[in-house]
Amino acid sequence: METTATTASRQLSGPATRGLPPGPPLPGAVQTAIWSRQARRLLYACNDRYGDMFTLRIAGEGDWVILADPDAVKEVFTGDPTVFHAGEGNELLAPILGRNSLLVLDEQPHMRQRRLLLPAFHGERMQAYGQAMEEIAAAEIERWPTGTPHKLRPRMQAITLDVILSTVFGVAEGERMAELRRALRGFLDLSTNPRLILPGLLLGPERITGMGFYRRRIGRVDRLIYEEIAARRRAGDLEAREDVLSMLVGARHEDGSPMRDEEMRDELLTLLVAGHETTATSLAWAVERLARHPEKLARLREEVEAGEDEYLTATIQETLRLRPVISIVIRRLTEAAEIGGRELPAGAAAVPSVYLVHRNPEVYPEPERFRPERFLESPPGTYTWIPFGGGVRRCLGASFAQFEMAVVLRELVSRHRIRPANSQPERIFRRAITETPRRDAEVILG
Numbered sequence: 040m041e042t043t044a045t046t047a048s049r050q051l052s053g054p055a056t057r058g059l060p061p062g063p064p065l066p067g068a069v070q071t072a073i074w075s076r077q078a079r080r081l082l083y084a085c086n087d088r089y090g091d092m093f094t095l096r097i098a099g100e101g102d103w104v105i106l107a108d109p110d111a112v113k114e115v116f117t118g119d120p121t122v123f124h125a126g127e128g129n130e131l132l133a134p135i136l137g138r139n140s141l142l143v144l145d146e147q148p149h150m151r152q153r154r155l156l157l158p159a160f161h162g163e164r165m166q167a168y169g170q171a172m173e174e175i176a177a178a179e180i181e182r183w184p185t186g187t188p189h190k191l192r193p194r195m196q197a198i199t200l201d202v203i204l205s206t207v208f209g210v211a212e213g214e215r216m217a218e219l220r221r222a223l224r225g226f227l228d229l230s231t232n233p234r235l236i237l238p239g240l241l242l243g244p245e246r247i248t249g250m251g252f253y254r255r256r257i258g259r260v261d262r263l264i265y266e267e268i269a270a271r272r273r274a275g276d277l278e279a280r281e282d283v284l285s286m287l288v289g290a291r292h293e294d295g296s297p298m299r300d301e302e303m304r305d306e307l308l309t310l311l312v313a314g315h316e317t318t319a320t321s322l323a324w325a326v327e328r329l330a331r332h333p334e335k336l337a338r339l340r341e342e343v344e345a346g347e348d349e350y351l352t353a354t355i356q357e358t359l360r361l362r363p364v365i366s367i368v369i370r371r372l373t374e375a376a377e378i379g380g381r382e383l384p385a386g387a388a389a390v391p392s393v394y395l396v397h398r399n400p401e402v403y404p405e406p407e408r409f410r411p412e413r414f415l416e417s418p419p420g421t422y423t424w425i426p427f428g429g430g431v432r433r434c435l436g437a438s439f440a441q442f443e444m445a446v447v448l449r450e451l452v453s454r455h456r457i458r459p460a461n462s463q464p465e466r467i468f469r470r471a472i473t474e475t476p477r478r479d480a481e482v483i484l485g
């Protein structure tokens with residue numbers, strides 16, 4: 040549902056306005072502090088005050104031009120990747136994920152790396168991962184207590200971590216898996232600690248990652264990952280293996296050369312960081328929303344038991360619309376570019392706001408209501424449903440994540456009754472990367 044009329048009228052309205060759109064007249068440090076604690080409030084307030092395009096000043100990040108209009112979002116996602124740099128916008132992650140990480144690269148180096156990873160994430164590959172996902176989800180859900188309040192987000196994290204260990208790292212049960220699991224958990228807890236966001240933004244990520252406690256945890260993770268890569272290179276059954284690491288060992292750059300160990304290490308950690316908490320938190324939100332909408336939950340259970348997937352898919356889409364776990368995507372401009380009829384200067388960042396786009400009442404009537412039916416009535420639009428970003432940077436794991444969410448929700452609703460542990464809906468709480476349910480999706484299972 041794109042507003043092409045607006046684009047047309049813009050084209051008729053002559054040359055674009057130059058420069059940054061208006062924004063709050065507060066010092067950058069103050070805006071940064073508000074952003075790190077109350078991002079949504081700031082977005083709403085600015086959207087009301089300045090409209091669908093406004094500028095925020097974030098320490099260490101520069102000028103962010105926040106975009107809420109689907110037409111402007113389309114311009115960004117279809118823009119020239121040499122002008123719209125996503126990797127540069129993710130610079131914050133480089134000291135952790137490494138210089139080869141798909142998330143921090145741009146242009147040719149990014150496309151080269153993405154091409155190596157893409158085959159492992161094609162839709163049809165999901166069947167291969169499905170069985171492991173099912174077994175992991177079933178074993179975990181089996182252990183959950185009934186009749187007593189239980190926080191599901193950490194449990195969903197346990198599922199998504201094991202799914203990544205199994206399908207991405209290709210590590211099977213046993214001591215090795217337990218050790219890697221412990222090391223990765225320690226590393227992840229550190230990288231998603233909300234108390235480290237503000238210092239991270241103000242001091243710069245290197246200052247945090249240079250600290251002893253950080254180096255020790257990442258050092259342990261690196262040692263284990265490099266051991267795993269070495270073992271896989273020696274494995275005789277590479278052809279028969281279905282995990283992502285085994286595919287990477289067999290992958291070739293365009294010049295025929297294999298991936299280096301550091302490249303693999305950086306991509307494995309990238310997949311872990313990009314795929315673990317995001318999927319777990321989205322699952323937690325799905326349960327939180329469903330628990331408060333018994334009639335939707337009943338319909339979902341009925342259809343799942345009848346072996347139908349339509350309502351399940353719509354429920355996942357609606358969860359990702361209403362509770363997108365990543366609220367913005369960032370593209371840094373390498374040169375001046377026209378967006379939404381305005382010429383933005385080089386160096387600024389064009390920042391589609393997933394949050395505001397998903398709450399546009401013209402696209403989504405009664406935007407605050409949880410109503411999976413809206414996606415049965417009309418499918419998600421490329422530039423109006425953007426929980427996975429878009430264009431050449433669209434989330435590599437989008438199919439993987441939705442497939443995994445479907446597997447886990449199927450297992451859960453067919454085994455348990457679910458009701459909320461508390462009468463108040465859970466507020467949205469920002470952790471380092473994701474927007475999570477404040478009480479970690481606390482429910483009572485029956």
Ligand code: HEM
Nearest residue numbers: 313314317318321365368427428429432433434435436440
């Ligand atoms: C519900 C779960 C998930 C959400 C909401 C999510 C969301 C996102 C978003 C918003 C981006 C940035 C897109 C852009 O800049 O346009 C992204 C990128 C990425 N995601 Fe996901 N993600 C999820 C799960 C996963 C999973 C399971 C994996 C892999 C196992 C994954 C791997 C990646 C990678 C590698 C990128 C970087 C792509 C690139 O720069 O080319 N994500 N994701």
